[in-house]
Amino acid sequence: MxxxxxxxxxxxxxxxxxxxxxxxxxxxxxxxxxxxxxxxxxxxxxxxxxxxxxxxxxxxxxxxxxxxxxxxxxxxxxxxxxxxxxxxxxxxxxxxxxxxxxxxxxxxxxxxxxxxxxxxxxxxxxxxxxxxxxxxxxxxxxxxxxxxxxxxxxxxxxxxxxxxxxxxxxxxxxxPTQDEIVAKIHGKAAHAGAAPEKGINAIAVAAKAISRMQVGRIDEETTANVGVIQGGSAVNIVPDYVEVKCETRSLKEEKLVKATEAMVAAFVQAGAEANARVEMDVNRLYPxxxxxxxxxxxxxxxxxxxxxxxxxxxxxxxxxxxxxxxxxxxxxxxxxxxxxxxxxxxxxxxxxxxxxxxxxxxxxxxxxx
Missing domain, CATH: 3.40.630.10 (Zn peptidases)
Incomplete structure (x- = not known):
């Protein structure tokens, strides 16, 4: 046939x-x-x-x-x-x-x-x-x-x-359904050798946030990932900006919401602790x-x-x-x-x-x- x-x-x-x-x-x-x-x-x-x-x-x-x-x-x-x-x-x-x-x-x-x-x-x-x-x-x-x-x-x-x-x-x-999560962290630039205490290291803020996250397989229906980190311009400058792109996926809506909220909260909390400004963009890619x-x-x-x-x-x-x-x-x-x-x-x-x-x-x- x-x-x-x-x-x-x-x-x-x-x-x-x-x-x-x-x-x-x-x-x-x-x-x-x-x-x-x-x-x-x-x-x-x-x-x-x-x-x-x-x-x-x-x-x-x-x-x-x-x-x-x-x-x-x-x-x-x-x-x-x-x-x-x-x-x-x-x-x-x-x-x-x-x-x-x-x-x-x-x-x-x-x-x-x-x-x-x-x-x-x-x-x-x-x-x-x-x-x-x-x-x-x-x-x-x-x-x-x-x-x-x-x-x-x-x-x-x-x-x-x-x-x-x-x-x-x-x-x-x-x-699954999927959320795209983008964190934009605004710190403060300073000379890394002469006056690092005057700066707010945006990359360090991102690192602290990520260290508090559960990434990979959260359960049999839910995953989370930090996929892209972009920031900094030179090794002798305290970086004043970093952008972090993440995602969450789950077969269940309520689990996706929970995983996304946890990621967002980690970035917001780390930013507040360092006196950095954090912008969060969350986009639902598909149901x-x-x-x-x-x-x-x-x-x-x-x-x-x-x-x-x-x-x-x-x-x-x-x-x-x-x-x-x-x-x-x-x-x-x-x-x-x-x-x-x-x-x-x-x-x-x-x-x-x-x-x-x-x-x-x-x-x-x-x-x-």
Missing amino acids: VNRERLVQEFFEVVKINSQTKNERVMADYLKGKLTEIGLEVTEDRAGESVGGNAGNVIGVLGATADKPAIMFSAHMDRVTPGENIQPRVEGDIIKSGGDTILGADDGAGLVGIMEMLRVVKENNVAHGPIEVVFTIAEEGGLNGSRNLDVEKLQAKRGVILDCSGDAGLVINQA AYHIPEDHEFLKLIKEAGTAVGLEVKLEAVGGGSDANIFNGKGIVAVNMAVGNEEVHTVQEYQKISELVKAVEMAVKIVELA
Whole structure:
């Protein structure tokens, strides 16, 4: 049913297209052409204008052939660095890069998997309701494509995101919410050798605050991290400014709030003790989602997996994806594995057979929806 040779050929075409975050123009045009060839009505929104990019989200609709509800499939067009001039190669069942770039299976596998699913549905006359395809921009830059998508223009209330590492059958039904926390600490400059007592060391204030924090894994559902510290200008000057970037994540809203408040309090207290001025910026990046195992959509997905010989495994993850945004906007969406591993590294690779299985499962989801 799935044309493996066609799938691999299109994978090669997609990953060879340079498509960095906010520079997805060539990829968007390629995908618009492919979706039009398959028979979808294709549009492009203006999300790129909102994020400073050169392309918008690509949206395609395959009209219904049966009286069934609409379903959405989504993947993202952008990729992380080093992701330009990728040279993919096949070794048995594995696709790798040349070793000096990522492969781009995140999320090239999702893009080609959805297009192959559409072709198989049409070639085999699978009865279906409206199939809506959303290829988003700037996912790697903060889920910005889906964040700026007007979901009111979509019919679907259920969706499948093809953007997860692991073997086919793995389905992410729970993911955390995340806060970005930035502390800006204003101290007082002074000569570090002649008059250090006249200064207020902003870096020392930050260090004291961080020493009081619980970072890493707080519990099985919550993490916290201090990721970036920028400040100081010379070793002989008491630094008068430092900026510290942190994050908290949790599957539970109340735990996230507690972890974020603890970080903020540590910075504020350390600043007060040193008579330094502290500015705190807290930004909610995306909401959490949890689709219960007994939800009708998950029952359908499990049935689809079983029908194509896969064991469906439901898991919670510690990172966000477009699925977080779609769920937050009222579309019940899961993230489904497409068979890649070691993403965001030059060791990234794609299992061809697992991508084939993921496409087969997607086709069955359409059939059963």
